[in-house]
Amino acid sequence: MTGSASERRRMAAALANKGVLTLPWLRGAVESVPRERFLHPGVFLDEGRTWRPLTALGSDPDEWLKIAYSVDTLATQLDGHLAADQVSEAVAGVPTSSSTDPTTVVGMIEALDLKAEHRVLEIGTGTGYSTALMCHYLGEDNVTTIEVDPQVAARADATLETVGYSTWTVTGDGLLGHPRRAPYHRVIATCAVRRIPYTWVRQTRPGGIILSTVGSWPWGTGLAKVTVKENGTAEGSIIKRSSFMQARAQAVTPVAGDLSARTAYADSEREARVSPLRLEEWVPAFLAQLSVPGAHFVRAATSEGARLLYLFDPERADGGGWVVRQGGPVALWDKVERTLIAWQAAGNPDITAVQLRVTDRSHAYWVDGQPALRWEHRVDGGY
Incomplete structure (x- = not known):
């Protein structure tokens, strides 16, 4: 057994012990897909105020595998352009792309309730690791993935091809979905959005599920899971706390000036x-x-x-x-x-008490039995 295969089995066991990895097919995918390949050319390790670049070619193989299977989120791009192989010393910057921690990735895929015949639209390809996990089960023709950053998309596409998943990779704004391959049984977003775009609802089959982090304030976002209905609306709830980078088109610009x-x-x-x-x-x-x-x-x-x-x-x-x-x-x-x-x-209800409904005209949120905890956001910007 190679070092990589051993690490994959160890990580799968750790996720299973945490109660996150319960589906046999997904455990098989975790044990088969080499996460380290999706970290090419390298990662940035958080050192507080700076980020230390680490590449596969420039590090000890055992250290590289240990980091790749550390069950941590690993930054793979800073400031919208900088990759780890472009610098040799620690640098300051803001992560703009990453390989999300496997606990979160696996948890979200399990929450999709996937069936073997399902067609999936993924918003935010990133490194392509989560794409590969789904391809392993669904087949490469049933997964469409969109990445807004051309540099990130090109690397992910190349890696997916290398490891044997020639899936549908698209470079573009994921908020628009991808109507050419619609309708989908499932839509999963690995970025945060202020609210679920109605384009996703329109491109999802009735009975299909959309899973996305909603909100824009740091450490104040939730994972929404909604089911699309025959009448073109989608309804569900916030199923847990969740934190992802904001979709590029909705990224908050810092308030300027004094x-x-x-x-x-x-x-x-x-x-x-x-x-x-x-x-x-x-x-x-x-x-x-x-x-x-x-x-x-x-x-x-x-x-x-x-x-x-x-x-x-x-x-x-x-x-x-x-x-x-x-x-x-x-x-x-x-x-x-x-x-x-x-x-x-109301007794400080948890975030999971929040229900939501998405229509072509508005987003409604509420907590059952609490008239003062109801909000409606119109598509035209009113509320």
Whole structure:
């Protein structure tokens, strides 16, 4: 048995012991697909403020395999262009493509409830590893995968061909789907979206499933699983917390300029009824986004070190409480605060209590039995 095969079996056993890998066919795929091949030309290892490049050719084979099967998310691109073989020393940067940790990958594939005859659309090819796992079971002709980054797409396509999966790889905006190969039984997105595009619903068969992370605030997103109905709507729930890079077309642009100067002249100021620090907790952050879709949540600090939190308007610490200063046409904090108070009054339900419905005109979210925890986002941008 080769070192790679041994590591694959070890990783499969570890995932099975965690209760993540339960399907025999998927375990067979994990034990067969060489993850290290999909990390070519290399990865970036997180060293805090910098990323250390590591390539297969420049590292000890045993070390390379240990990293490849470490059950960690491994960054494979920084700043939208930089690959590990292009630098020799640690660099600063922001990951823009990665090989997601196998626990998450396997968990999502299991949640798809795949059958051997299903046709799947994958949004976000990345390295192509998850694509290969599905091809192993469904066959290469039943999987279509879309990647927005041409460089990433080319590498994934080459690797898939090399390991024996000549599947349908497309370079383009996954938010548009791929109508040429529709309809699909399953759609799976390995990026986060602000809301599920109706194009995905339209390209999915009735009874089909769409699985995607929704939300845009860091550490405040959820994995939505919806089933498409005969009437062209899709309905389901948030099944767990989930974190993925934002779809490129929806990536949040950092708020530019001096935020304190931009928000110096507020229309109102009052004591907060709920601590804004609750927005640094996963479920409150997710629900807050439903109240103010499109708002940016920004963390900052004064020159003296006092914490500042912004929703385009600042909230600042003052003694033991928080003073909220708001300005502009929409009182964002009022909306968020009402949601947080209603959530607390309902007993702090988990993110899995959130239901959702997708139509061609709107997205609706709700928690059963809680009239104050209902939101509808219209496609035209209203809410």
